[in-house]
């Protein structure tokens with residue numbers, strides 16, 4: 295970490311300028327993923343500069359924009375949990391935020407960080423897929439179903455900053471995370487479901503958070519049993535330190551059945 299320059303932009307415009315002109319620059323929001331990777335020296339390529347976007351007021355808050363609910367990229371999970379607008383319109387996102395780490399992580403962790411980190415186990419990511427969220431950056435809008443391009447890879451350019459995430463106001467989405475404990479647990483399986491339009495989004499079962507296309511097609515035609523049967527072919531779980539592929543297949547079907555009953 296000795297050779298890393300720390301940059302603190304005064305506003306978003308300054309941040310965008312620094313990000314575009316500083317070679318090897320990496321954004322820092324809450325630091326709950328980035329600092330761990332910096333200390334472990336697992337970031338490739340190793341960053342030469344850290345751009346601290348945590349305090350930028352333009353990246354905070356929950357507000358209405360163009361008939362959608364917009365959450366700033368650097369808004370914390372605690373901010374989302376406490377937002378009356380998020381509670382009213384995005385209860386599944388609030389439910390997901392409550393499962394992330396514990397209070398300390400919820401106070402620092404952000405939606406933008408969860409997105410850019412792009413872990414297949416990121417708990418908000420299936421929720422964003424089920425809501426058809428839109429990722430807003432300093433230069434464009436990206437539909438969430440085009441955002442994850444491979445294992446921990448995203449559609450973002452290396453100097454691109456996420457500024458916000460936008461959600462439609464009229465979706466009924468339900469969420470469930472299966473982990474070892476109620477807190478401080480990385481997901482074995484995480485699912486978000488919407489009935490209308492049909493969305494079945496799942497994390498920790500493939501190299502990216504995915505939409506289960508077979509299950510969605512069955513659900514769209516009103517075939518709930520077909521959706522539950524089809525979902526096992528949509529996912530590609532593996533055995534790892536947290537679970538087994540066999541368990542993930544079974545629990546995905548069981549949780550989907552429960553969520554569709556809701």
Ligand SMILES: Cc1cc2nc3c(=O)[nH]c(=O)nc-3n(C[C@H](O)[C@H](O)[C@H](O)COP(=O)(O)OP(=O)(O)OC[C@H]3O[C@@H](n4cnc5c(N)ncnc54)[C@H](O)[C@@H]3O)c2cc1C
Pocket residue numbers: 320321322323324325326327328329330347367368393394395396399402403404405406407408409410411415416417418454455456457478479480481
């Ligand atoms: C103890 C512990 C428990 C955890 N539990 C969970 C959990 O239960 N569920 C879960 O999903 N995650 C969990 N995490 C992971 C982490 O807290 C989340 O992924 C969090 O949302 C990351 O947000 P952050 O603001 O801290 O990101 P940071 O660490 O600041 O950044 C993460 C990545 O995003 C990039 N980035 C950040 N902001 C932007 C931006 N605006 N534009 C572009 N790129 C950006 C950074 O460069 C970096 O690559 C846990 C982490 C810890 C340490």
